[in-house]
Amino acid sequence: MRLDVISIFPEYLSPLDLSLIGKARRDGLLDLRVHDLRTWTHDRHRTVDDTPYGGGAGMVMKPQPWSEALDSLAADDDSRPTLIVPGPGGERFTQQIARELAGKERLVFACGRYEGIDERVYEYAARDYDVRVLSLGDYVLNGGEVAVLAMVEAIARLLPGVIGNAESLVEESHEDGLLEYPVYTKPADWNGLVVPEILLSGDHGRIAAWRHQQRLERTSARRPDMYAAYRLSHPDA
Numbered sequence: 001m002r003l004d005v006i007s008i009f010p011e012y013l014s015p016l017d018l019s020l021i022g023k024a025r026r027d028g029l030l031d032l033r034v035h036d037l038r039t040w041t042h043d044r045h046r047t048v049d050d051t052p053y054g055g056g057a058g059m060v061m062k063p064q065p066w067s068e069a070l071d072s073l074a075a076d077d078d079s080r081p082t083l084i085v086p087g088p089g090g091e092r093f094t095q096q097i098a099r100e101l102a103g104k105e106r107l108v109f110a111c112g113r114y115e116g117i118d119e120r121v122y123e124y125a126a127r128d129y130d131v132r133v134l135s136l137g138d139y140v141l142n143g144g145e146v147a148v149l150a151m152v153e154a155i156a157r158l159l160p161g162v163i164g165n166a167e168s169l170v171e172e173s174h175e176d177g178l179l180e181y182p183v184y185t186k187p188a189d190w191n192g193l194v195v196p197e198i199l200l201s202g203d204h205g206r207i208a209a210w211r212h213q214q215r216l217e218r219t220s221a222r223r224p225d226m227y228a229a230y231r232l233s234h235p236d237a
């Protein structure tokens with residue numbers, strides 16, 4: 001998979017050089033390229049924003065640098081990339097969407113700043129891209145970079161070979177509609193707090209049943225919305 005990120009703060013994306021994502025890039029599992037939007041400005045001040053038509057506070061990102069950046073990246077091959085624009089007004093990003101995007105050939109992430117990107121960029125981009133505005137949650141960030149870090153990590157870890165042990169991708173929160181069970185490691189008695197006896201029993205059938213029960217209880221307590229959806233698709237749960 002090829003991933004491109006366009007930002008006026010490309011250094012914001014440097015955490016993607018680290019750890020498993022960084023290793024996947026070095027191993028050639030992931031072709032991730034970060035671009036400075038100002039590459040596609042031509043004035044002395046490398047201007048990317050201007051005042052909003054209709055008035056109001058703040059600034060809007062100009063359409064021209066974006067259109068040139070998007071044209072340039074689309075021209076690199078004949079695929080039709082998915083353009084992801086993180087924004088508070090987007091469709092909620094979920095594990096299901098992460099799985100869907102992990103199957104794409106090319107993703108391009110546009111990091112908005114200020115009050116947003118001129119609306120005509122979304123229309124213009126739709127010629128060469130499938131455009132998705134995706135939100136991490138109902139809050140406002142100063143720009144899309146933090147959201148891109150989260151989305152790239154959620155997507156890239158699903159790619160074959162990125163996470164050493166694919167087993168760990170199976171029973172995790174949101175993969176199958178339930179939150180994950182509690183986990184423990186040595187020592188068995190720590191500060192007088194002990195590990196549930198069942199986990200020391202070696203009875204893998206009972207351990208699996210206990211873990212599933214824990215997942216049901218946790219999901220019911222913390223995410224009644226998820227629990228209701230789970231019960232609908234698992235009536236005998």
Ligand SMILES: COc1cccc(COC(=O)c2cn[nH]c2)c1
Nearest residue numbers: 087088112116135136141143144
């Ligand atoms: C597209 O233009 C803008 C403008 C301003 C900030 C942002 C960053 O996204 C968010 O704030 C966000 C993402 N998920 N939840 C909140 C994008």
